Amino acid sequence: MRLSEHVYHSISSVAGPLLFVQRVFDAKIGEVVRVVSPDGSRMDGEVLEINGDTVLIEVFGETRGLDIGMTSVIFTDSVRKVPLSQDIVGRIFGGSFNPVDGMPMFIPEKWTSITGAPMNPSARARPEEFIETGFSVIDGLNTLVKGQKLPVFSCSGLPSKEVVADVLKNSRLTVKRESFIVVFAALGLTFHEYSYYMKVLEEMKTGFVAFINSADEPVMERLLAPRFALTTAEYLAFEKGMDVLVIITDMTNYCDALREISTAREELPGRRGYPGYMYSDLASLYERAGRVRGSEGSVTLLPVLTMPEDDITHPIPDLTGYITEGQIVLSRELHRMGVFPPVDVLPSLSRLMQKGIGKGRTRDDHRQISNNLYKYYARGRDVRRLEAIVGREGMTEQDRKMLDFAESFEKEFVNQGSGRRTIAETLDTGIGLMRRFSLEIS
């Protein structure tokens, strides 16, 4: 504990979002600092590295206008914490936890560090409670369960926000619980997207908490907003017993911010310039989803990311896919054909589906139906490739049937417009489709 506030005017260099301060006494790693620029504006920063009495600071704000002689840096002696209270529900905050909905800050019940401690693996409860999203292609074939982290892999120009909005509006637990809440973190969102999401959130009857960093706001705040969101989510879930759905969009902006800070630090770049620790860093966010044994609440995470150049092997979707429990992949081709949601079934996957479906959770025949639909559709897609070579005439009766099935599957099962389907409707649609083509359900 320091008895007085430490203020320094000894900045030795400013490079992008980074400051070097010299002759600092007893700095802590991760310590929060206030940077006061010559014109009196204040910004937050954090200690990234200490070497003797030289300290490297990352500034969460615009460093334009800082100078070397006049700018002062105040060390606060504490790591970054956020205020929490039940009153946070229904509020909208900016990228540095400042209220942007015109209302005053709430009175905090407690302050919690934003990094969060890792959950003891032996304290985790297995995610197995079905969440009905209302989309057949998710509920039927890539089932989401409570406590899961399931990202949406989108491409630029695809309606990922409409998909997410519908999931938000339509998600419901089969076992009714009152305390369902959405925590929404927007990173680098354009005003257009922001207003769309806000409209959706306001229309919803359940509560929400939002953290908004728009496209023109400081890049470094994008590293904080998801942590604010997850810390809030953990508090509401594990201390207040709520079921929390966290939506973070767009993770690609987060990763780009991470790359920016990494290059400013002159670290060795990894693949495509992203830092080598990006896997661990993403995991420190994604792994905060889950359920705790003996606790009511849950944190379910639905990050949205845009695959640069539609490339699923790009480091951002690649590392995400290695951490999350499956992925929902949107397809440009289906979108062009007017299918909504344009989810490509083949590369999509929900790893926790097996435990969340079947008797007592969804329906007895769920697994059987989903396996069969997948099998026939996959065969249909194979045959479609063949069609390009030999033409429809050169194919056997059976192959033509598979071709037609694949098409009907996309048009009738995957495509559902903005309508909501219950799980029973989803499964019945699937059965109906297979019966119509007199396909054996094994």
Place this chain on the structure above:
Amino acid sequence: MTGRILGISGPTVSIGVCGLKLYERVYVGHAMLTGEVVRLEHDRSVIQVYEDTRGLAVGEPVKGVGHPLTVRLGPGLLSGMFDGLQRPLRRLRQEMGPFITSGSEVSGLDYREKWDFAPAIKAGDEVMHGGVLGSVKEGSLSHYLICGADSGGLVREISGREFRLDEPIGEYDNGRMIYGWQEWPVRNPRPYRKKIPPAGPLVTGQRSIDFLFPIAKGGTAIFPGGFGTGKTILEQAIAKFADVDVVVYVGCGERGNEMAEMIEEFENLKDPWTGKQLMERTILVVNTSNMPVAAREASIYTAVAMAEYYRDMGYHVLFLADSLSRWAEALREISSSLQEMPGEEGYPTYLASRLSGFFERAGMVETLGGKIGSLTMILSVSPPGGDFTEPVTQACLRTAGVFLMLDTGLAHRRHYPAINWFQSYSLYAEELGGYFREKVSAEWQTLHRRCREVLQKEEVLREVFEIVGAEGLQDADRLLMFIAEKIRTKFLAQNAYSDDAFSSPEKMFSLIRDIFEFYDRASEKILQGTTLEDVLKSGAGP
């Protein structure tokens, strides 16, 4: 040795103290975080800290303990669940709730637990390092207490009774006490008398492994695959069904929910070989992806030291790690925070030598006590972007005996286990073929060869088929394609969630024999002029 912190960068801390040894264990800061010395310079030492360094300040004290990072070995490890530093996760949870905070030290062994000791030696005997002192019952396994490296000598007194781990079980003539547990530095391989060549397969119950690409007891296998190819499911299936005495499973930088699922499953499943609860033969070492990076690097060493300890009792031990890439990435992260010169893709240049050194800890050995034990390693690799030319996969390929390539294409078709039968190989296939010929059937190797032949020919035919269509192929070729499909769907594919998840060598042999018997009968009929349609209609296929 104590000193003060000079600088902090991520998980590495530099301190101004000399006199520490390389790889000595240290306590860092007021929070007493665990660390390890990784570099010595003339006036400062660099430490890698195994816990979150957030909140650590310059000037805080650092204390050396005089010995390297160790594991505690003794009864009570089986069915345990530890983090990368051998802290017991269940007891940690009882003590501090569902989240792990830094700076908590709990011993890997529970010293309050009581064990019924039956000595194998008596007063007046001389015992040396590696000699057996006696045994206790750990679950259904006889846990042999072995004389540690720094003890041994003439025994003055030893008695069979119930004891707690912190109580001595006897005394040496030189006045030193005999304890039922020992400490071992994790980065040192435990000694053995000699290594012997692998003999006999490790039966996994997976047809595509045991039949096509068998793994030897004491061998090493890797399976690389992009995400969604079923690495973890396959790894867990092997952990469940392998015919070994002890399984050490390392969840290295992977998902927490997956571990929760696995624990629950293992507590409810029975070992197919002994009928005992599966958890009783399993040790879990878990360092999920959000737990500290440096501890992830240490976790595979912590685990392998425990595996070697059971090997030294003369048991067959299986070491599974999921995934080695996460370990390599941790190594890379630490290396870059030490500002070392990077090699390929930022990995340190010593990646390959560290890996091969690690792989060499596998093997079938004659222990110091004269028993035969084995340590088999099966490791998954997660190549970024599913690209097998990356450094970790390539470094593993140089030392691993079995390479099982998991194929994204097969996984998309939901063909599991998605082991690609063209690219994968087993260097033990020839030796183990002899074993199966003796134990299962004389035809084993013939069918193995024919099976691979059919799959190979199918690949060629498929190209033709795609151009000319089914009508353009001769009946014999179409029959071959039919058989190949049967092999793929009925033999190689295996559902990990059904009763078929485990297949004994006898069962898999009869399956493949049926397919080929049908093939032979059908080929003959086609030779005699029957059309393929009639053949398929007339006979019950395999």
